Amino acid sequence: MRALTKKGNQLLKTCITLLSFSQMASSKKQFYPAADRNKQPILDILKDHISLSDKRKCLEISSGSGQHVSFFAPHFPNVRFYPSEESRFLFDSINEHVKSDGLGNVEQARYIDASSPPETWYDGKLQKETLDYVYNCNMIHLVPFSTTEGKQKSSPLYI
Numbered sequence: 382m383r384a385l386t387k388k389g390n391q392l393l394k395t396c397i398t399l400l401s402f403s404q405m406a407s408s409k410k411q412f413y414p415a416a417d418r419n420k421q422p423i424l425d426i427l428k429d430h431i432s433l434s435d436k437r438k439c440l441e442i443s444s445g446s447g448q449h450v451s452f453f454a455p456h457f458p459n460v461r462f463y464p465s466e467e468s469r470f471l472f473d474s475i476n477e478h479v480k481s482d483g484l485g486n487v488e489q490a491r492y493i494d495a496s497s498p499p500e501t502w503y504d505g506k507l508q509k510e511t512l513d514y515v516y517n518c519n520m521i522h523l524v525p526f527s528t529t530e531g532k533q534k535s536s537p538l539y540i
């Protein structure tokens with residue numbers, strides 16, 4: 382009886398492990414360790430610069446996995462966030478983070494290549510001078526200088 386219970390426990394452990402692996406494999410969420418490490422210190426700084434009461438709009442360039450926007454959004458319920466990415470395969474991860482956290486103030490992820498003409502940004506759905514903030518983290522050291530130039534030139538059109 383004791384031996385059976387031991388075997389049963391082992392079988393149960395194996396099933397639970399297999400279940401967690403299959404859940405991890407089916408989730409579209411990506412997790413970047415760096416984003417987890419730096420999200421709190423960044424949030425502390427954002428709170429000094431983003432209004433906590435007035436209605437605001439914030440475009441995020443290079444949202445990556447979506448960890449940042451989904452972590453920040455609940456702290457600024459007055460702000461509507463517009464995540465974006467140049468790598469389309471990350472849209473699912475961004476949207477999944479937002480969905481599973483139940484966030485109502487974050488739009489669906491859209492395409493922005495920061496080096497491209499600003500009229501094409503966010504599928505051409507951004508209107509000029511309608512944003513309050515453009516947030517971009519951990520991108521400029523990884524991309525050609527034209528991308529940083531594009532971002533610097535385009536952002537003022539929307540703010």
Ligand SMILES: C[S@@+](CC[C@H](N)C(=O)[O-])C[C@H]1O[C@@H](n2cnc3c(N)ncnc32)[C@H](O)[C@@H]1O
Pocket residue numbers: 413415416442443444445446449466467468471493494495496517518519520523524528
């Ligand atoms: C290191 S990740 C940073 C992601 C996120 N901001 C974070 O801090 O966790 C750099 C991101 O820049 C994006 N990226 C690369 N070239 C880009 C471009 N031309 N325009 C916009 N994003 C770009 C990549 O797809 C990648 O997701």
